[in-house]
Amino acid sequence: MNDYTDSHITSLAQQRETLDRERRRIEKAYALAVLDHTAAYLRAVCPEAVYVEFAYYGNTRALDLHEVLGAQPTSLGTCTFLWDGTEDDHPLTELSDNIEMDLQIALEPYDSPAWATVNRNSASDGNSWLLELPPPDRAARIAELVRAFHPEATGVVVDGHAAGGRVLEIVEDIKGATNFTTKRRWTRGHDEVITRLVAQVFALPALAQRHLVHLQGYRHPYGSRTTDLVRLMPLPPTS
Structure with missing residues (x-):
């Protein structure tokens, strides 16, 4: 009797795919x-x-x-x-x-x-x-770049899917009220740098654990399904 049934092969294939992703x-x-x-x-x-x-x-x-x-x-x-x-x-x-x-x-x-x-x-x-060369502190550099265009920013909502580190929304503190906006004021060049740095934060487990926060009940601004790769990144203070 053949022990390698279709279900067994399928299970092993899935395990192999999971291990390959890891x-x-x-x-x-x-x-x-x-x-x-x-x-x-x-x-x-x-x-x-x-x-x-x-x-x-x-x-x-x-x-x-x-x-x-x-x-x-x-x-x-x-x-x-x-x-x-x-x-x-x-x-x-x-x-x-x-x-x-x-x-x-x-x-x-x-x-x-x-x-x-x-x-x-x-x-x-x-x-x-x-x-x-990467900056010594990626979070501080991201905060610096974001606040150059959004001085009131306290964080960014980021997506670690296909774009790697795309910013979905900027979180701002406007007169004590929290405001989410998709209207990014920075240039394309700044967007490329910010996206690259956020992607690196996602890629490094220690940084991801330190800087990326799970979102509860978040509504994706573009109607997509919110997954574990959509996170809030609070921005550290900038001098």
């Missing part, structure tokens, strides 16, 4: 955790570090570390040069192998959230990519 979730969290670790020791040695420039080879999914750069002083200016690997006495030179290996790990999964921080280097015509 594996991918952990892979994403690990990739971001490695990126955070890289950013921390980069900034410890070079506090001005904002970008890492590298060459990427899609056929092998390998990369070569080239430079560490600072902020772009103006919208038309180039990023401030900090290190290019040729300075033997620079403290980053000793870390170059570690930086390259960590970036390789962070970008290894095709769907790694770290890829959202990567853009082609517009100042170069060759195989040159810029990875923007």
Whole structure:
């Protein structure tokens, strides 16, 4: 008698699918955790570090570390040069192998959230990519970006589904009354950054547990079904 009935096979297939989703979730969290670790020791040695420039080879999914750069002083200016690997006495030179290996790990999964921080280097015509280091405190950075356009904001309702970290509504304290609004005042560029950072909060279990609150009786502003991936993110105070 064949023990592998249709129901048994279906059950195993479902288990495999569940485990595969969990594996991918952990892979994403690990990739971001490695990126955070890289950013921390980069900034410890070079506090001005904002970008890492590298060459990427899609056929092998390998990369070569080239430079560490600072902020772009103006919208038309180039990023401030900090290190290019040729300075033997620079403290980053000793870390170059570690930086390259960590970036390789962070970008290894095709769907790694770290890829959202990567853009082609517009100042170069060759195989040159810029990875923007994550902020030391994502929640504080989100609060800063939101309050630049909504000074009264106390939180945001966010959706961790397809968009990763889409903001559904801004929660504002208007003269002591709580107001929910879908009318975001920020620009498309700000929206992309906020969405990316919120998606990273969802992807990192420790941050999700700390910053995302379950909503009871919430009515989705666009009529969709409210699920566990729709959360309130209270915004920390900003200076």
